[in-house]
Amino acid sequence: MHTDLVAALDIGGTKIAGALVDGHGKILVRAQRPTPSQDDGDTVMRAVEEVLAELTASPSWSRASALGIGSAGPVDASAGTVSPVNVPGWRDFPLVERVRAAAGDLPVELIGDGVAITAAEHWQGAARGHANALCMVVSTGVGGGLVLNGQLHPGPTGNAGHIGHISVDLDGDACPCGSRGCVERIASGPNIARRAVEGGWRPGPDGDVSAAAVAAAARAGDPIAVASFERAAQALAAGIAATATLVEIDIAVIGGGVGKAGDVLFTPLRKALSDYATLSFVQRLTVTPAQMGTDAGLVGAAAAALAGQASATSAGV
Ligand SMILES: [Zn+2]
Numbered sequence: 001m002h003t004d005l006v007a008a009l010d011i012g013g014t015k016i017a018g019a020l021v022d023g024h025g026k027i028l029v030r031a032q033r034p035t036p037s038q039d040d041g042d043t044v045m046r047a048v049e050e051v052l053a054e055l056t057a058s059p060s061w062s063r064a065s066a067l068g069i070g071s072a073g074p075v076d077a078s079a080g081t082v083s084p085v086n087v088p089g090w091r092d093f094p095l096v097e098r099v100r101a102a103a104g105d106l107p108v109e110l111i112g113d114g115v116a117i118t119a120a121e122h123w124q125g126a127a128r129g130h131a132n133a134l135c136m137v138v139s140t141g142v143g144g145g146l147v148l149n150g151q152l153h154p155g156p157t158g159n160a161g162h163i164g165h166i167s168v169d170l171d172g173d174a175c176p177c178g179s180r181g182c183v184e185r186i187a188s189g190p191n192i193a194r195r196a197v198e199g200g201w202r203p204g205p206d207g208d209v210s211a212a213a214v215a216a217a218a219r220a221g222d223p224i225a226v227a228s229f230e231r232a233a234q235a236l237a238a239g240i241a242a243t244a245t246l247v248e249i250d251i252a253v254i255g256g257g258v259g260k261a262g263d264v265l266f267t268p269l270r271k272a273l274s275d276y277a278t279l280s281f282v283q284r285l286t287v288t289p290a291q292m293g294t295d296a297g298l299v300g301a302a303a304a305a306l307a308g309q310a311s312a313t314s315a316g317v
Contacts, residue, residue, distance in 0.1 A: 003065035006305035010297030011071040013086030018051035021302035041089040052102045068305030070116025077158030109308035116300030118145030125291035126253040139256035142184035168238040186235035196228040215261040230268040237272030244282040255290025
């Protein structure tokens with residue numbers, strides 16, 4: 001049988017998704033389970049195995065030649081282990097070994113979820129055709145990944161491009177990661193909402209205090225909501241400008257729930273970028289919303305599986 005497909009897993013704190021994906025990024029078969037994130041490690045792994053069992057039961061499974069995993073991080077791609085912050089039962093969990101055993105010994109590639117989304121945007125989305133790009137997910141947390149010289153740059157452990165934990169405020173608030181003033185501590189959805197509430201913004205009758213509700217208020221002209229988005233935009237701009245200055249990216253792609261806020265985020269973000277990205281070689285830097293939807297994690301994991309396969313072939317393995 002012709003092996004023209006790859007399998008993909010997207011493992012997050014709320015769901016575990018799996019798919020069989022073709023060489024154009026099209027999803028042919030899918031399976032999904034909720035993540036039992038507060039249960040013990042083996043129970044979480046059983047949910048992964050159920051997703052894999054659905055995929056391996058498909059008549060198309062025999063066409064799959066490799067499997068890519070994008071997982072919530074931190075991951076350690078060199079060790080094949082994951083320690084997702086939101087899945088406490090998995091600490092240095094040997095995910096690659098367990099998935100390989102459940103998937104009939106297919107070759108397995110592991111990357112962090114920020115790197116997976118970057119792979120998807122570079123293959124099919126807003127970063128397509130860009131040799132040097134930063135892709136970010138701004139939602140509950142802030143993650144990201146890098147494309148350098150036309151190649152995904154996961155770094156030795158699969159975490160490179162983790163812009164959420166670059167400090168942009170030297171004496172800023174303590175971040176759960178242990179540092180201070182991180183981009184995530186200022187620009188994540190929960191922090192946009194927290195800052196608005198602390199500043200005196202009050203939700204409507206529905207009591208919605210999410211970042212999406214703050215975005216709606218900002219669009220309606222509420223000055224506190226506008227200010228909270230401006231502060232988030234400033235933090236993102238400082239992190240993006242630092243990245244561009246270090247490695248000469250020419251585009252930053254922003255996805256995730258906060259990335260969907262539209263002009264209330266992107267207008268102050270472009271203005272703040274012009275304040276921070278000042279040297280001649282970063283002045284052409286553009287920032288744009290992500291194009292890949294909820295399947296970005298799966299498509300990116302598939303891209304990693306295909307890339308791993310290509311490098312194995314060129315190495316004569
Ligand atoms: Zn941090």
